[in-house]
Amino acid sequence: MGANAQIKERANQQRSLETKNKILNAAEELFSLHGFYGTSLRDISALSGVRMSLCYYHFGSKEDVLQAVVDRRADAHQQALLEPLNAYKEQFGDQPIPVDALIEAYARPIMERHLSCGNGWRNYTRLMAHLYSESAHLEPKVQVHKYDPVIKQFFAEFRRSMPHANEPELHWAIYFLRSSVINMLLDTQLVDDQSAGLCDSGDLAQVITRLKSFFSKGLQEP
Amino acid sequence: MGANAQIKERANQQRSLETKNKILNAAEELFSLHGFYGTSLRDISALSGVRMSLCYYHFGSKEDVLQAVVDRRADAHQQALLEPLNAYKEQFGDQPIPVDALIEAYARPIMERHLSCGNGWRNYTRLMAHLYSESAHLEPKVQVHKYDPVIKQFFAEFRRSMPHANEPELHWAIYFLRSSVINMLLDTQLVDDQSAGLCDSGDLAQVITRLKSFFSKGLQEP
DNA sequence: GTCTATAATGAGATAGAC
DNA sequence: GTCTATCTCATTATAGAC
Numbered sequence: 001m002g003a004n005a006q007i008k009e010r011a012n013q014q015r016s017l018e019t020k021n022k023i024l025n026a027a028e029e030l031f032s033l034h035g036f037y038g039t040s041l042r043d044i045s046a047l048s049g050v051r052m053s054l055c056y057y058h059f060g061s062k063e064d065v066l067q068a069v070v071d072r073r074a075d076a077h078q079q080a081l082l083e084p085l086n087a088y089k090e091q092f093g094d095q096p097i098p099v100d101a102l103i104e105a106y107a108r109p110i111m112e113r114h115l116s117c118g119n120g121w122r123n124y125t126r127l128m129a130h131l132y133s134e135s136a137h138l139e140p141k142v143q144v145h146k147y148d149p150v151i152k153q154f155f156a157e158f159r160r161s162m163p164h165a166n167e168p169e170l171h172w173a174i175y176f177l178r179s180s181v182i183n184m185l186l187d188t189q190l191v192d193d194q195s196a197g198l199c200d201s202g203d204l205a206q207v208i209t210r211l212k213s214f215f216s217k218g219l220q221e222p
Numbered sequence: 223m224g225a226n227a228q229i230k231e232r233a234n235q236q237r238s239l240e241t242k243n244k245i246l247n248a249a250e251e252l253f254s255l256h257g258f259y260g261t262s263l264r265d266i267s268a269l270s271g272v273r274m275s276l277c278y279y280h281f282g283s284k285e286d287v288l289q290a291v292v293d294r295r296a297d298a299h300q301q302a303l304l305e306p307l308n309a310y311k312e313q314f315g316d317q318p319i320p321v322d323a324l325i326e327a328y329a330r331p332i333m334e335r336h337l338s339c340g341n342g343w344r345n346y347t348r349l350m351a352h353l354y355s356e357s358a359h360l361e362p363k364v365q366v367h368k369y370d371p372v373i374k375q376f377f378a379e380f381r382r383s384m385p386h387a388n389e390p391e392l393h394w395a396i397y398f399l400r401s402s403v404i405n406m407l408l409d410t411q412l413v414d415d416q417s418a419g420l421c422d423s424g425d426l427a428q429v430i431t432r433l434k435s436f437f438s439k440g441l442q443e444p
Numbered sequence: 445g446t447c448t449a450t451a452a453t454g455a456g457a458t459a460g461a462c
Numbered sequence: 463g464t465c466t467a468t469c470t471c472a473t474t475a476t477a478g479a480c
Binding site for chain 1: 255256257258259260351352354355356358359370373377389390391393394395396397398400401402404405406408410412413415416417420421432435436437439440442
């Protein structure tokens with residue numbers, strides 16, 4: 001292969017990547033807003049400005065597009081979730097990590113991406129939440145549940161910080177925390193509406209403060 | 223109109239009602255499992271055993287079927303939610319109702335219908351939860367949010383029971399409670415999976431106990 | 445009220461020229 | 463890699479006989 005051909009191939013790969021990302025960005029937004037079945041490849045094509053046939057060329061099928069959307073940010077998101085946890089582990093060593101620090105370590109990376117890292121991350125986190133209710137019908141075609149190991153690690157740390165709590169009670173408490181975070185990711189405006197605007201689910205600092213103060217009360221030792 | 227004609231008309235109305243309910247039952251189940259867009263009228267027709275054209279005759283459109291499903295149990299559900307609250311109001315009179323009683327008054331009617339009143343109610347409550355994430359795309363064609371006044375009444379009672387709590391904090395706490403209940407209605411098995419079966423989200427007594435003990439801790443006066 | 449048949453639209457997916 | 467054109471199928475919805 002000549003030098004010219006190599007340059008051409010590089011340019012093509014670059015353009016291919018850009019096209020793929022245009023598709024994924026549009027799909028991410030629409031899937032997260034209207035669900036998998038509420039979104040057609042025509043919608044994605046229209047929003048992305050990329051011809052429909054290219055979606056098939058690059059991904060194969062609608063389900064494959066969803067899978068690609070899910071996969072694109074999965075590793076980065078997992079890393080972001082574990083980073084503060086590991087930092088705390090290092091900081092506290094053998095000592096247990098305080099409960100409110102654990103709550104923040106869990107909630108902040110998620111809510112931060114949802115609220116202050118741009119539309120891409122906002123759509124991605126919303127989609128992840130949305131998929132919890134759609135996944136039953138989507139699997140096994142699409143692999144969605146990628147964060148179970150992360151939850152396991154968080155549970156282990158909560159356990160260490162609350163040695164006297166009984167196991168089921170602790171599981172329920174962490175589940176309630178997860179439910180609340182997941183619900184916020186859906187952007188249902190439930191708390192904003194309920195409080196007639198007094199509470200702002202779009203305010204990261206407020207969200208983290210409220211999560212910490214409420215759930216650390218529930219997660220105290222008896 | 224002769225007596226014979228009247229009898230015939232009665233029988234027809236009866237049959238008509240049965241057909242409608244067959245359709246609504248199937249729609250309730252499928253919408254609640256796969257969402258509005260994940261369900262076709264063909265699916266509903268197949269599951270109910272009623273011809274597709276009859277769905278149009280009785281309701282008009284797919285959206286109208288959803289609306290009818292939502293409406294069918296709405297009043298009964300509202301009543302069921304307010305009944306224990308009003309009973310407590312009567313019982314305690316001017317005294318504030320204890321917080322854990324309020325939590326139970328809110329959660330039990332919902333979770334009871336979800337877990338121990340048969341498949342119809344189970345599907346209905348699951349659908350209501352599901353619609354929180356789909357409603358943005360469905361409105362204004364379908365009117366879904368029918369429980370805001372109920373929440374208002376509950377908030378007022380929580381307020382009375384916790385006169386020193388600040389308003390936003392109270393709103394957030396009640397919102398976290400609602401999130402957890404809503405998530406359980408979706409039957410995602412999150413807590414069952416997370417705890418490897420140690421916790422059972424299908425056990426009504428367990429669910430109520432855990433909700434009360436956890437959320438009453440978070441809802442204490444400072 | 446119920447049935448069959450069918451219209452009309454939109455969906456996912458593919459073929460083949462460039 | 464990109465485009466146009468098209469296929470095939472499922473969907474919502476309607477018309478008209480009984």
